[in-house]
Amino acid sequence: MRLILVALLTFSFGVHAHADESEFSGMWMLDVKIPAEPLAGLLEIEMTDDGWIAWVEGGPAPVTIEGNHIEILVDARDRQGFLFQRKLVGILENGRIDGTLTSIDVVESAAEFGEDGSSWSAEAFVKEPPSQPVQDxxxxxxxxxxxxxxxxxxxxxxxxxxxxxxxxxxxxxxxxxxxxxxxxxxxxxxxxxxxxxxxxxxxxxxxxxxxxxxxxxxxxxxxxxxxxxxxxxxxxxxxxxxxxxxxxxxxxxxxxxxxxxxxxxxxxxxxxxxxxxxxxxxxxxxxxxxxxxxxxxxxxxxxxxxxxxxxxxxxxxxxxxxxxxxxxxxxxxxxxxxxxxxxxx
Amino acid sequence: MIARTCILFILPLLLAGNANAHHSYAAEFDRDAPMTIEGVVTEVWFKSPHVRYYLTVTDEDGNKVTWDTRGLTPVKLVRQGWMKDTIKVGDRIKIFGHVGRTNKTIMSILDVTLADGSVLTSRSVAYDIKN
Structure with a gap:
């Protein structure tokens, strides 16, 4: 009886986890809340035979997904032209991803500091018309x-x-x-x-x-x-x-x-x-x-x-x-x- | 719980260091060791794409060495009050910046300290145009 219960629970959690992961598929609108420099970008996530792949603004972004947990690495340049990485770690809940950004390998002199610890979120991408349309x-x-x-x-x-x-x-x-x-x-x-x-x-x-x-x-x-x-x-x-x-x-x-x-x-x-x-x-x-x-x-x-x-x-x-x-x-x-x-x- | 990591997409990250070599700034200048030089200005080049100040610097062995230093484009500097005649030939200045990777007598300017102690910055900062 206990074995059956364990098996049922395992099956239940397994199905639940898989369902969570599948919800990552699709197009998301990234919103990174850096006080001095908020960022926006298109995040696309796909499941392939080789696993999850992702793109940010059309460029490849290594991604790891476990259950409702996601980790994305986005390479970028600072204003000086030096390369660094942004790591976005987040949790998917109720159709929305929320998390924290960490900057990696940042050159302080390039004035790219201040991002670490910023919160970010992603919601399903929906192309909406502007709230104030250009009339002329x-x-x-x-x-x-x-x-x-x-x-x-x-x-x-x-x-x-x-x-x-x-x-x-x-x-x-x-x-x-x-x-x-x-x-x-x-x-x-x-x-x-x-x-x-x-x-x-x-x-x-x-x-x-x-x-x-x-x-x-x-x-x-x-x-x-x-x-x-x-x-x-x-x-x-x-x-x-x-x-x-x-x-x-x-x-x-x-x-x-x-x-x-x-x-x-x-x-x-x-x-x-x-x-x-x-x-x-x-x-x-x-x-x-x-x-x-x-x-x-x-x-x-x-x-x-x-x-x-x-x-x-x-x-x-x-x-x-x-x-x-x-x-x-x-x-x-x-x-x-x-x-x-x-x-x- | 099944973890699926796309190994193929990790590769570009591992190669990220090589990508630096393709960008003129990252390819030309050492990001990890900014330093300060002090010398006398021998030539002012206040034109785009980048201002340049040629500087005679006396090295540790007493040799006089010409440095080729460069900053932002003039249209960005003048908005901070950094004009063509702010630094003149004959001025003794200190420059803090990134040194060339292979050519050790070129420098990308981050800050300049003038003889009177005032500091000019040549960093890309938040835009604030006030003409």
Missing amino acids: ISELSGTWVPLRGVDFRKWTMALTPAAKEWHAGYDARMDEPQKRCISPGLYSAVTWSFPFEIVAANGKVVMLYEAFNLSRRVFTDGRDDPDFFPNSSMGYSTGQLINGEFVIETTLVTQTVRDFNGEPISENASMTERYRLSDDGQRLSVVLTLDDPDNYERAPIRRRVWTRQDDAVIYPFECDPDSFFRQLFNEGRMQEYIDRTPIRP
Whole structure:
């Protein structure tokens, strides 16, 4: 009798535990409550024949799940560019995950401290329309100053084998476009911490970025795509209001790299930016998705938020690569630089 | 209780150190040993992508060595009041920062201490534009 009872209890707990684990499958919206820098991100969890796998913002994130307990590791870079890890440990209860974040291998001098012990939560991802829909594109006009936080700055993404091979040969010390004052491209323009201005008028939105004096035109008049438009670092963009968001689609970019890690972006890439305004119209946020099947098996996601500050001045960005080349010369690496020309983006 | 850990996805974590080599900053500078140098400014380069100050530093053996130091882009520094003429040729300054991994005479600036003792910071901090 006791054996039967033990067997029933074991079976009961086993079924219960398995049911708990299965509830992790799906898409979750991460909310990390760091006081000075709250973070948001998309967490995707899948069960495969090899076990649980997870992605944060489109990049692989090692995950361990035991019953209703989860542990996720998310690599990221700090503002200085140094790599570190965020460990998210949590418990799933009543359809919601709550837990604590621990920062690992953080460089104190890089000012990334202050995260340790922060609480985090995740709820099932539901795409909801903005509480304050953009009614007219002109509402976006103004000067926007970047705020801290929101973006995980996820370091690694799910590269294709070809992209991994290319990336293995990438040397940011010599190949990073901005080092020699070459436009880093739209992906960087949107995600870097510089102010920018939006001017919406006459069937287009003009976006003027402080970083590298970059600019772009986003056509909003519903025009047909031109027969020919050359590829460029900022690409060809069209935009429209969809469910209260200003959505920009961009194609015809040139080859460049994604963030400081230098993962590649191909000419065949397209990018989708979804802009929202806060209820009071004073904050602008974007979710940027990079769709580039040549290089990524899952689309990388970045997030930014800005505050309206129309009296802010956007400064000219005078870039001169002389000091970069001088350093290469002094270090005896000019020939190496020249030899790398064919593979440099 | 069944624990399922995806070994395949642990691998990128184990290789994380190698990923550093691909980023210019992490590849160029030693994150673990920030240090201070003191010297006289011989050249000011107040342009993007990064300001640079060339510095003559006297080493432990009495040799004069030229250091190539760099900070944030000027548009970020000027918003803190760090202008082109804040540091001039001939100034004696101290710089605290990350030293190059292979080139031991380059430095990424975190802070600069001027002759009058005031400290300038070249760290990416919370944005607070007040023009």
